[in-house]
Amino acid sequence: MSAPVVRRTGLVALVLALAAAPFLVDEYAIQTMSRILVFGLLAMSVNLLTGVTGLPTLGQSAYFGVGAYTAAIVSTSVTDVGIAQLLLAGALTAAVALPTGWVAVRARGVAFLMITLAIGEIAYSAAVRWKDVTRGTDGYSGIPAVVPLPGMPSLQLDGLVYYWVLAVFLVLFVLVRLLVASPFGLALRGIRDNEARMRAIGYPTTGYALAGYCVAGALAGMAGSLYVSVQRFVSPGDAGFEIAALALLAVIIGGVGSMWGACVGAAVVIVTRDYLGGYVAGRAPLLLGILFVAAVYLLPRGIAGVRARWPARERAEARA
C-alpha cells in the first residue's frame, strides 16, 4: 500500500473510533474525551502562534477564558443555542485579541512570551475581581444544557454533548489545516522562518502577525465556549496560567508546527492529568513534569517528529 492510502485508512479508522466511543466507554471517560477535544483546539490555537508563526505564547488561556465566560453568560441570560454561543465567543475573543495582540506582536521571542504571560495574568485577575460579570472565585454555575442548533433538543447526556464537541472539533480542525496551507498560512510560516526577508519581499509582517494572533484568539475563544458546554461550569482557574502552560506543553510534546501532533499532545496531557494522576495520589504535576523532560530528551521534535523522520523517504516519493 502506498503512503497516502495508509494515511487515509488510518484517518477514517480514527474518525470511526471517535464516533463509536460513547458506545464503548463509560461516562467519565467520555467527558474526558470531550475535554481532550476542547483542549486539542486550544493546543492548535497555541500552535498557530508558536509553531506556525514562530511566536511562543503563554497567553492563550486569556482568550480561552474570555470565550468560556462569554458562553456562560450567553447561555444563562440570552440563549442556550450552542452555535450562537460558539460564534459570539469567537467574535468577542477576536475583538479582545485585536488590542492586546497589537501590543504583543511588536515584540518577538522571549519578550513576546513575557507580554503574553502578562496578558494571561491580567485575564486571570479580571476573572477573580470582576465579580459582577464572572461571579469571582465562586465560579459561574447554573449553566443550562447546550442546544447545538436551533430546534434541537437540549443535550442532557455526556455522550450527546461529546458528539456536539466532536462535530465542532472536526470542522475547526479542517479549517485550521486549510488556513495553514493557504497563502496566508504560508505567509505566517514565512514570518517564522525569516521575517527580515518577508519585509524585503513586501509583507508588512507586523500586520500579518496580528491577524494570525486574532485568528488564534478566536480559536481559543471557541474552545472556551465548548468547554462550558462540557463542564457547565467555569471559574477563574480555567483562564489561569496552568491552562496556558499545559497547552504549550501539549504543543511541545506533540511536535511544534504540527496540528495533529498538538491534538495528540493534548490527549497525552489530559490523560496524564485526569487519569494517571489519580493512580499516584494526586501527583499529576509531577507526572507532567517527568513527561515534559522525557519529551524534550527523547522526542526533540515531538510525536509528529517521529512520524516525519520514519517514512520520510516514502512521503518524498509519493509527492514526487
Added chain:
Amino acid sequence: MTAVLELAQVSRHFGTLRAVSDVTLQVRAGSRHAVIGPNGAGKSTLFALVAGSLRATGGRVLFEGADVTTVPEPRRARAGIAKTFQHSSLFLSATLLENVLLAMQQRAGRSRRLLRPATAHADLVERAHVRLADVGLGDRPLATAGTLSHGERRQLEVAVALATDPRLLLLDEPAAGMSAAETAALTDLVRSLPPSVTVMLIEHDLDVVFELADTVTVLHLGEHLMTGTPEAVRASSEVQTAYLGAADTTELFPGARP
C-alpha cells in the same frame, strides 16, 4: 536618460561611524550599475538605504521620482525595489517552490487568501517553476531550502528577488562563493533580464563587474569616489589607490600625521 533611482547626499551614521556619507548618485533606467569598493566601503549599507531596511540619517532617496526616504521597507518592495542578501536569507523549512511562491503571491495580491492551499494557485505555481528553472533549480522544486548547497542558495536568493517582478533589482554579491560554472550561469541570467529591470550590483569579482556593468560607482570609506564607464574606472589612479592600499593613510587615521 531618466533616473530610476536618485540619491541626494545620502548619509547613514552609526554613532560616530560614517558608514555612508553624503553620497549623491543617479541610476539610469535600464542600466546595469555596479557598486564596487574595498571592504567597509559602505556598499551593503547603501543598498540597505535604497531597499529601506535602514533609514538614511541624512539626505534623500528618490525612486522613480518619488521621495521614499522615510517609506518603510515592505512598501518600497511593493513599489518595485527588490534586494538579494549578501548572506543568503531564505525560508529554510519551506520548499524551493514555496520560497518563490511567497514572493509571487504577495506581488499578485493574494497573500491574504485563506481557503485554497497556496500550492493550488496553479497559475502562480507554473510561473514559480519557470523562475526556478531560470536560475537553474528547476529539477527539484519540492526540496527543502535548508538542504541546498551554498551556491544553490545563492541561486534561490536571486529567484526569490526576481519573483517580486522588480523594476529595480539590487544584487548584493550574488556570485560570492559560487563555482565558475554557477557564476557564468548567473551572469547569463542577469544579462537576459529585460531593460525594464534596472540592476544594481555589488560584486567583488571584477570580471563579473566588467562583463555586466555599463556604469560603475566606486565607494571608499563611505564616500562616493567616482562614477563612470568601466573603462574610466579601470583607468583611474584614485581607484587603484583605494583598492591596492593607500600610500597615504590620512583618510584611515585622520588624526595621525604621516
